[in-house]
Amino acid sequence: MLALAAAMGIGRFVYTPILPSMMTQLGLTAGEAGLIASANYLGYLLGALASAGGWAAGRERAIMLSGLGASAVLAATMGLTTSAAAFVAIRFLAGLASAFVMVFAAAIVFGRLAAAGRSDLQSVHFAGVGVGIAISAVMIALLHVASAGWAAAWFWSGAISAAALAGVAVLAERGPPAAAGAPAREPGLPRNRALTSIILAYGLFGFGYIVTATFLVAIVRQNGEGPLFESLVWLVTGVVIVPSIYLWQQVAGRIGLAKAFAAGCAVEAAGVVASVALGGKSGPIIGGALLGGTFVAITALGLQLGRLAAPDAPRRVFALMTASFGFGQIVGPVVAGIAAEATGSYLWPSLAAALALVIGALLVVRAD
Template sequence: MVRVLIGGIVALAVAMGVGRFAFTPILPAMQAATGLGADGAGLLASLNYLGYFVGALGAGLVPHGAVRTAVFRTALIASVTSTAGMGFTDGMAAWGVLRFVSGLASAGIFILGIAMVLDALARAGREAWNGWLYTGVGLGIAASGLFVALMGDRLGWRGDWLWLGLVCTGAGALSWLWVTDPPPVPSSAGAAAGTPAKPAGGTSLRSAPLLLLTLAYFLEGAGYIVTGTFLVAILKTMPETARLGEAAWMVTGLAAIPSGLIWAAAGRRLGLWRALILAHLVQAAGILLPMTGQPAAAVVSAALYGGTFIGIVTLSFTLGRQLSGGASARVIGALTAVYGLGQIIGPLPAGVIVARTGSFDSALLGAAAAVLVGALLLLAGSWAARRPAPEVAVGAGPA
């Protein structure tokens, strides 16, 4: 089971930490060498998240067994190929295709890989290990930031993409070998499990708390991704923080590694609603801190940002499953979809605003505002969840 868990962690590091997020530390060098503007960078980011959205929708249709293993392995190939391919091209059209393919691949690896690893851990009675799987995202972010910091000046932006793709090819081989899906075992229980569950206890999938959580998660996707796309570029534009760009991204990754475990513990202690609201407030502060132009604030910003975005995903999924009353698969699918839409939308206006104003301040204010509005929606959801359900008189008909 240790090998399966390691394979899953590496897969997330390859697809999410590098394939998806290495764009952030490499972006300033790409802009300096090619003249890529903030609006173009925002478009490339949105195309990547569009690919993720499409891939997330398709991943839910992949059957268990050999097909799921084959699709997962195909996604691994597409991820490392699209990462290395960025170094072979220098045009927006080719970059756009590669970022879209990278998004497709990251969705397949994230959704199918996690499912296969969690299934394997469940069969072995190792569910307590589940939280460690998500550390792969932070590991990949930290590793890509370290690589660019150490080698970026020597290799240039093309060499960064090429060598990261090569490293991911070697690391991804472990995931290829260790993460597989056995054929499904037909049984009455399995048949029952395949039947769509009905919400238990009268809980509605259209309940106010669940709708408010979904709206908040959409805003989180739109807000967090602005920093996730431009953090290093933001720091590089200010003389006081220019030397901290890649180092701050490493701090982001290091803070992200334990964040899922930390916020899950906070959810057990404070309650899921309160912990989720607190995570939003902390993240909004992290988004705004780079506006001060202070080096210390930049490092704290990276830590707060990295220490919350995976935790918010963990808490939101947990709360969504709790509110679903037995229809958790549908709720998680809906949350993933709206989060993906938010990620597609967020970078586009941010990039346009930066291109027109020459400053990231308005984009950061907008991103923080989206996250804070999400916190207000969660506060309303918490209040709605505490309200007693209306009692219906026995035998009462329509009024």
């Protein structure tokens, strides 16, 4: 939980609550903001794909800790420059670091849980994303009260991440994760419409969730609701994530993975629309709650769907679905930023994101 709180909740998503101040104080445009976000997601995609090989076997703990250290340093480095080009480079490297932490922390934690017969605790591990987001929301609120600028937010993000690194270093046991021998060569992926639909739907989900996940706090700033309310919206997003994984797994157990995935996409689409259509304080609060209540859980459900569709090639399908998801979330911020800059509003890019989520839901239901 600590590892994901630092590398994902803060290292990957703290950009969202800091972004409005960067746009105001540095004059960043929505297009530039989207490009910086996409660079981080490109780094994450490449890091996730690179982690899929067997080169790191036996070095998972060291790589995870190195990724956490890099994430902390890179967060602090963001506060040392005002160059948009430097922001792009730093966030790209931060994306690589967060991917290494995500993959190798999961390898360690899941191996230990499986050996202990407690795989039901995986949801606690993923709840770290919400814990990190909630911590970052409180941090941003306190810094606003102290009249600190955007750079201070990055410095404190680095400091909090470093503290998490120290905790993880103490808690993570030495030695490789529990494993069942060397990985065997997998067969090719099955060629069928169901798997193609699932992979395409996962990419649409990546596009649909990331627009709101990147610009939600900027939407609140544009509505003029104030920095403390911005932090409240982001806090709600993080807090709701914590129980969401467990709850959606219960839903999937009742109605099946495909229908649960589709339902999650539909709920998230409603939140995306609410964030820009309802206005006032209710729209962003509802949007944040429905975003936090779905996106981490849908990510997990989608991977489970892919594994179910290609049970003999789990690593291959994981890599392909990660690529599809990554492409969607790389394109999303760029398109949304350009559209918002051209129209002066996040309405149309948010509606496009909601439409992508609905289409993804329909594809999966049809493939079931």
